Amino acid sequence: MQTGIQGGNxxxxxxxxxxxxxxxxxxxxxxxxxxxxxxxxxxxDPDALNALVSRSEGTVQIEFEYEGYVITVRSDGHIHIE
Structure with a gap:
């Protein structure tokens, strides 16, 4: 399993x-x-995730598990998976 992956389109x-x-x-x-x-x-909820990180006036960081990875999504748009 790869760890510490960050990326973007x-x-x-x-x-x-x-x-x-x-x-x-x-x-x-x-x-x-x-x-x-x-x-x-x-x-x-993908729509809620998108809204929380894109419409936040402050710094927001959301962490959850998906497909065996720990996912961190930040309001600055960065996504990190471990």
Whole structure:
């Protein structure tokens, strides 16, 4: 299992939609197609995740488990999986 992965769709480590970033990064780490993963909705509401980190005026960090990884999503757009 890979650890300490960070990434983003623009190469800077950030994603336009954090929920999409989580799914894409986990699929990449597991070397599977994103469609083969369990639904992110079973763990966290993707719309709520996107809203919390994109509309926050302060610093927000959300951590949860998904597909055997610990996922950290920050309000600055960075996503980290371990």
């Amino acid at each position: 623009d190469g800077s480590g950030t994603w336009d939609e954090p929920a999409t970033g989580v799914v894409m990064m986990v699929a990449d780490a597991k070397d599977v197609d994103p469609i083969d993963l369990d639904s992110l909705f079973e763990v966290v």
